[in-house]
Amino acid sequence: MAVGLLVTxxxxxxxxxxxxxxxxxxxxxxxxxxxxxxxxxxxxxMVNTGYLDExxxxxxxxxxxxxxxxxxxxxxxxxAGSVRHQHRIVARRSGDPGLVRAVEESPPVYELSEYxxxxxxVVDVGAYFPHRVTYHPTCHSLRMLGVGDRPxxxxxxxxxxxxxxxxxxxxxxxxxxxxxxxxxxxxxxxxADKARHVRxxxxxxxxxxxxxxxxxxxxxxxxxxxxxxxxHIAEVLAATETPAALADPAAEVAR
Amino acid sequence: xxxxxxxxPAFPEAAxxxxxxxxLRRNLAHATSTIxxxxxxxxxxxxxxxxxxxxxxxxxxxxxxxxxxxxxxxEESLTRAGATVHWAxxxxxxxxxxxxxxxxxGTDEVVKVKSMVTAEIGLNDALAAAxxxxxxxDLAELIVQLGDDLPSHxxxxxxxxxxxxxxxxxxxxxxxxxxxAPADLSDxxxxxxxxxxxxxxxxxxxxxxxxxxxxxxxAETGTLAVVxxxxxxxxxxxxxxxxxxxxxxxxxxxxxADLEVFLQLLPRSSTGERMNPYTSLWTGVTPGDGPxxxxxxxxxxxxxxxxxDEVGRQALxxxxxxxxxxxxxxxxxxxxxSYGSVYPGPIGAILTPMLRGVGADAQVDSLPYASSLCGxxxxxxxxxxxIPEVLVHLRAEVVDSHRGRPSAxxxxxxxxxxxxxxxxxxxxxxxxxxxxxxLLRRTRRRAPGGRxxxxxxxxxxxxxxxxxxxxxxxxxxxxxxxxRTDGGRTEQQ
Numbered sequence: 181m182a183v184g185l186l187v188t189x190x191x192x193x194x195x196x197x198x199x200x201x202x203x204x205x206x207x208x209x210x211x212x213x214x215x216x217x218x219x220x221x222x223x224x225x226m227v228n229t230g231y232l233d234e235x236x237x238x239x240x241x242x243x244x245x246x247x248x249x250x251x252x253x254x255x256x257x258x259x260a261g262s263v264r265h266q267h268r269i270v271a272r273r274s275g276d277p278g279l280v281r282a283v284e285e286s287p288p289v290y291e292l293s294e295y296x297x298x299x300x301x302v303v304d305v306g307a308y309f310p311h312r313v314t315y316h317p318t319c320h321s322l323r324m325l326g327v328g329d330r331p332x333x334x335x336x337x338x339x340x341x342x343x344x345x346x347x348x349x350x351x352x353x354x355x356x357x358x359x360x361x362x363x364x365x366x367x368x369x370x371x372a373d374k375a376r377h378v379r380x381x382x383x384x385x386x387x388x389x390x391x392x393x394x395x396x397x398x399x400x401x402x403x404x405x406x407x408x409x410x411x412h413i414a415e416v417l418a419a420t421e422t423p424a425a426l427a428d429p430a431a432e433v434a435r
Numbered sequence: 436x437x438x439x440x441x442x443x444p445a446f447p448e449a450a451x452x453x454x455x456x457x458x459l460r461r462n463l464a465h466a467t468s469t470i471x472x473x474x475x476x477x478x479x480x481x482x483x484x485x486x487x488x489x490x491x492x493x494x495x496x497x498x499x500x501x502x503x504x505x506x507x508x509x510e511e512s513l514t515r516a517g518a519t520v521h522w523a524x525x526x527x528x529x530x531x532x533x534x535x536x537x538x539x540x541g542t543d544e545v546v547k548v549k550s551m552v553t554a555e556i557g558l559n560d561a562l563a564a565a566x567x568x569x570x571x572x573d574l575a576e577l578i579v580q581l582g583d584d585l586p587s588h589x590x591x592x593x594x595x596x597x598x599x600x601x602x603x604x605x606x607x608x609x610x611x612x613x614x615x616a617p618a619d620l621s622d623x624x625x626x627x628x629x630x631x632x633x634x635x636x637x638x639x640x641x642x643x644x645x646x647x648x649x650x651x652x653x654a655e656t657g658t659l660a661v662v663x664x665x666x667x668x669x670x671x672x673x674x675x676x677x678x679x680x681x682x683x684x685x686x687x688x689x690x691x692a693d694l695e696v697f698l699q700l701l702p703r704s705s706t707g708e709r710m711n712p713y714t715s716l717w718t719g720v721t722p723g724d725g726p727x728x729x730x731x732x733x734x735x736x737x738x739x740x741x742x743x744d745e746v747g748r749q750a751l752x753x754x755x756x757x758x759x760x761x762x763x764x765x766x767x768x769x770x771x772x773s774y775g776s777v778y779p780g781p782i783g784a785i786l787t788p789m790l791r792g793v794g795a796d797a798q799v800d801s802l803p804y805a806s807s808l809c810g811x812x813x814x815x816x817x818x819x820x821x822i823p824e825v826l827v828h829l830r831a832e833v834v835d836s837h838r839g840r841p842s843a844x845x846x847x848x849x850x851x852x853x854x855x856x857x858x859x860x861x862x863x864x865x866x867x868x869x870x871x872x873x874l875l876r877r878t879r880r881r882a883p884g885g886r887x888x889x890x891x892x893x894x895x896x897x898x899x900x901x902x903x904x905x906x907x908x909x910x911x912x913x914x915x916x917x918x919r920t921d922g923g924r925t926e927q928q
Contacts, residue, residue, distance in 0.1 A: 187913050187914075189855060189861070191913060192865065192913045192914055193865050193868050193909065193912050194906045194907075195886075195906075195909070196909045196912055196913035196916055199913040200916065200923065213922070215913075215914075215917045217858055217914070217917075217918070218858045219858065220857070220858055220861045221861075225851065226848055226851070226852060227827060227831075228808060228827055228830070229830060229834070229844070229848065230827070230830030230831045230833055230834035230835075231831075231852070232834075234848050234849065234851075234852035235852070237857075238852065238855055238856060241855075241856065241857070241858070319809035319810055319811075320808075323810035323811065323813070323814055324810055350811075351764055351811075352764045352807050354764065354807055355807065356806070356807025356808055356809070357807075358804075359804065360899065361898040361899055362447065363446065363447050363450060363765075363804065363805065364447075364898045364901075365450055365451045366447075366769055366805075367807070368902040368903070370768065370807070371902075395906050396903060398886060398904075398906075399888065399899075399902075399903030399905065399906070402886075402888050402904040403902065403903060403904045409886070410886070
């Protein structure tokens, strides 16, 4: 038995480096990782927009793909929350008692920092990242899952890392899934304040546990030529004293 | 005739113009952050806050489960105490009852205690149509009424105004309706309050009929409660001969002792005070003391419809504290008017569609989407209303009410569900995205940190891209990488 990596649809297509970082990190900590190839998307974009019927096949895919895993690890607070809280709602809606049962029997799902701190019991993951970093606690990791200060504890244990305080850290960045395009003006107004706070923090790198929020905040920072880059926490925790961690931050990841 | 919310555009449009109002943004950011900090401080000092929240939620849930029994008990208790009980199915019935009572007393004016429910039913307009003027006596409601404005907050209806705007309104308008503001009025809050006090005093002393809502109605004793800060409510509840209280049927608590829980939860959540300055409790008629004719109008107006909704019914626990408004990042930036509803903010975004019915119109249907689902509202709600859960539930109702109709969103969601419904289809879509990504990476600039992005884009993509750079798909998806390298095991070392 191994832990199944739920890489998330967003990371799969836009940020594969985040998925690779999770694999590197977990293997370094002695965990056997598999990537169930049947996985697609947890269905959250549909559920949160009101398309419950459309989410039914996605939930079915998910439970089939991960059946037999010891646990599911996902580098996203939002997707973890979706699997933990929304899948049973979708399953009930389907009217299929088999799916309801399958969802109930599905392996436990952990957001990355929960898995590291609660299941593996580690805080120092042996990472090295010599940069000024600030951390944005994403809403779903903070308020839906309650990860608390686990990510901060992990970051504090990273060698070389300087943690800068983010003003109004707990305030939503304004991404909100389809909210970002259904209410673009409000979303950008919220994001503008988040970007301002990030700049005020004096950090060079903004770190979070959700690449969805980082796409939004990073998109604003990049448009402003703010000189702050965004990184998923998995990539920071996977970094060690090898040339890759010290690579030119302006260079695109080699492929 | 005062202004109404009728004709407010759907939330995204209304928000766009509100976001451009720099004065509003400044006023709201200042007011909400002040009240947030006060609330956090006084809630933080109650060790058993979470237990209190759970007790409040449980009490309300039990009451709602047996609402029919408790309502009958309340009617009996009120009648025994000398009050006249009226039942109103909807706004029109409630307004007619109030107008009839006022008319019977031959009055052409009433004084009003601040009340959300009378705003919900449009009572002031109904009274005006009958030739009766309703004087709002709460300071913020007075500012709104004098300014021919609309309330934008449940607790602080004039939160969108700052003191210099209030001064202007008082100077310009007070003289038209009674005692004018002193000509040398400044914008010092104490002076503004003194002007309002003098203006209102003559109305308190003259009016023979008062209209109130109630924060709580105790079934066991027939006692109504009004919780307030200014004392205007106490004036209205004690000076006039006739008191008419309009009470939503969800305001019930079974026993007097239950007030213990709510009178701790409400002020701390609402004004950020340990205790509010004035708590008025009255039980029917007390001979020789206070109003000698007491009417209570018990109002449904969509509430039984909300009660029938298994997920949405938790909204009926609401005690109108407005803590959810003050922490909401959307409300803080768009203000209350953008919601086009008497109940703004997160609670309004769920309550209004349920009271009016999902599918009523595009404006109502836009409200459940007026949230990033950040969950700050649920975190502060003193009666644990899971507002994000209800928002998502109502979004599904909105979608279901439009199913089958062609729309770009329906088509996009169906296409996404198809592509993501099967890993092989997903993999094909990813290969296409990767090929596009490879092409774009050759031509486009790179964002810091290796995340390649596109700049501004035209058409529908502008909804994302006019303010945010767009991520470019990776040339190779994670899935493809895993398959090619056996999960990284065969990758070059």
